[in-house]
Amino acid sequence: VTVLSLLLYSNCLMEHDIINGEKAPENSMQYMASVQNNMGQHVCGGFLITQDFVVSAAHCNDSTPTHVVLGNHNLKNGNHQKIKIKKKNIHENYQNVGQGNDIMLLEVIQLNERVQTIQLPPAEIHLEENQVCQVAGWGKTETDVKSVDELRVVDVSVINPRVCEELWHGLPANVICAGGYETDKGFCQGDSGGPLLCDGLAVGVVSFNYEKNCSYPNKPNIYTDISKYHQWIDGIVKSRKYDE
Template structure:
């Protein structure tokens, strides 16, 4: 019975590549204007689809399962006038990515033109080596996703505090996990992310350590399963290679 349970959970996880698109923050608050200045909205024909974050003047990081043809930066309110829109010159999905259920859910987007950093736009701070997040450590996640299952997405950026969940607890609950995953929120609490937050940042102590990847079956208003994030530190050689390339 346990084997069947694990298989079914993995099947649900593997299907999240489509269901997780367009994820929102559950039981969070509106982000203050002077915070999270690295946030990006990955959009399809002018509509928010996924989150992301600025990692250089011409690159945004997001989840590999996300889709879009433009990026909005420099705005907490997506309908506001103070925003920068960039096209996407090239998408770099991590080699070997095929589904959320198999991990490697990370992508870099080359912007059509560099952005100017300043009071409304800053770079996310990435880890420089392997991350050692601690159980129950307080972090935060942000995005423009649903505020509850099936609800409409907000225009204002929202954020919420989440706690890191022990890997053994996370694996036991899911039955099977992709490689290189950080678990935080969504289990034993009513806080976490939802559809439309995919690709957004998990920030711990000022460092963006994870990328919003999956929840269970696109359901957000329950505490039964941990939320999953791609562990950025496991992909640093590839990230640095892409950011330094002249292509």
């Protein structure tokens, strides 16, 4: 990563949300998690991969999350599970978003009732250029408005990694680029840690974009490539089972 790129990353948003999307159909994405602080404020997104673990972004730990909310698309609706975070597993090589490895696995205490999980990709996955995927989350839909309470989703197209790296003048390893470039759709403030969904799989984790506003087109949106962290995730999940 070039020095110029690292300077650019310092201006990247650390919290993101959905731009020019629409409300997600009720109960269509029960695996979505609102990662919240001890004041009950939504600080990041996440997604449930087992009944014990939620994936989010490592930089979301800066907001001191204490629990997750699962089971309802509308955060104002009391019909959801508020689950305490038992342990935060931040990737050991994470330092900041500009250097990559922006992934965190939240171990939660036992759920009161089963909630839908989302499947992860295999250890190797090939995304086609211009393949249409989705990103979902709660929060701002414009720069100067409050976060929304209802889950929103938007279609985004996968961007050629070489083109993306040239536009950014360098990128960390193990990332996916989708949305934000040559389109008015992407993420912005309020939904770091949420999933990039392709063919029914959670293939990426919302990591960072460029401007401190939600005006696209701009530079491509950047996601952590989950397929590159399969072994890391499996190791943590399996160690949890051995401890039982």
